[in-house]
Amino acid sequence: MSAAQESIGPAAWPEHAARGPASKRIIVGYGFWIFLLSDIIMFSAFFATYAVLSGETAGGPAGKDLFHLHTVAIETACLLLSSFTCGIASIGARAYNALMYYGNKALTALFGAGFLALEIREFASMVAQGAGPTRSAFLSAFFTLVGCHGLHVTLGLMWLLTMMAQVFAKGFRADILRRILCFALFWHTLDIIWVGIFTVVYLMGVAP
Amino acid sequence: MSGIEQRLHLHDSDTAPGDERADGREVAEGLLGYVVGLVLAAVLTAMAFFIAGTSLVWQPSIPIALFVLAIAQMGVHLVFFLHITTGPDNVNNVLALAFGVLIVFLLIVGSLWIMSHLNHNMIPMDQMMQMQR
Structure with a gap:
């Protein structure tokens, strides 16, 4: 083997390439990450719409008159804690620790449901005050953006319960663990989008 | 068998690194990561809610401060929760x-x-x- 051939062989590869093909867990995570980024791009379109229309109240109520920061703070705490317990549940799954997995997944579901209940109550009280999505362009954009996030949380809750049932039925199999990884990525991403929502919609809507 | 071939065939079983069952040390490290992430995110959130309602700072700076805090918190979530690392x-x-x-x-x-x-x-x-x- 000549020196020239040697230099393009595995010895010349960077460290990560020399380890051979990546594990399935990394490939699945990458593919799901691409999907999540496309979801984030969709949300960014809703954010842009909201930012353009946030002043167009058509003589109706503005964010200052409608938003209660106490509710938003509790919603934020619920979602952050659910993200945390979801992470702990993932560790439990990787250690095949059933109690750690089910307990933390149940807490995740509880905090997620609490978030959703507060959000539904907020939406219902806004609609009851005559500030529904048809009132003004601002409220249309608000209900689209925040409602779309709420829809994602609802679907995430269903997925979460499915993952608990799958582990119950099939145990900590490699393919089930990859699904748990995808769910965790999804749930943490929803929290990232909520950071954008509570900053742009609620805090900036109420700030002077 | 050269050193390279040994490296290539190190993981010829189906479990790749990171796929095998986590041991006690890995569990502790993972827990620590999530706790650090939770504390940082909670501090940044509390700061954002405090700044939005305070009259202690120069008012026109509030939206910029909120933006900076939000981007910082998104970074914390990416690193400590989603494990997007280098x-x-x-x-x-x-x-x-x-x-x-x-x-x-x-x-x-x-x-x-x-x-x-x-x-x-x-x-x-x-x-x-x-x-x-």
Whole structure:
């Protein structure tokens, strides 16, 4: 083997390439990450719409008159804690620790449901005050953006319960663990989008 | 068998590194990561809610401060919860994220820019109504 051939062989590869093909867990995570980024791009379109229309109240109520920061703070705490317990549940799954997995997944579901209940109550009280999505362009954009996030949380809750049932039925199999990884990525991403929502919609809507 | 071949065949079983059952040390490390992430995110959130309602700071600086805190918190979530790191396994994830951030930036800033220019050049609505009569 000549020196020239040697230099393009595995010895010349960077460290990560020399380890051979990546594990399935990394490939699945990458593919799901691409999907999540496309979801984030969709949300960014809703954010842009909201930012353009946030002043167009058509003589109706503005964010200052409608938003209660106490509710938003509790919603934020619920979602952050659910993200945390979801992470702990993932560790439990990787250690095949059933109690750690089910307990933390149940807490995740509880905090997620609490978030959703507060959000539904907020939406219902806004609609009851005559500030529904048809009132003004601002409220249309608000209900689209925040409602779309709420829809994602609802679907995430269903997925979460499915993952608990799958582990119950099939145990900590490699393919089930990859699904748990995808769910965790999804749930943490929803929290990232909520950071954008509570900053742009609620805090900036109420700030002077 | 050369050293390279040994390296290539180190993991010829089906379990790749990171796929095997986590031991006690890995569990402790993982827990610590999530606790650090939770504390940092909680502090940043509390700061954002405090700054939005306070009269202690110069008022025009509030939106910028909120933006900075939000971006910092998104970074904390990415690193401590989603584990987007600079490790060799993560190069593809980081590049995809960079592309995603570029698109998000173009979409939001582009929309705001174009719409504010259109707004600026538009005839005021009451004048438009008079012309249509």
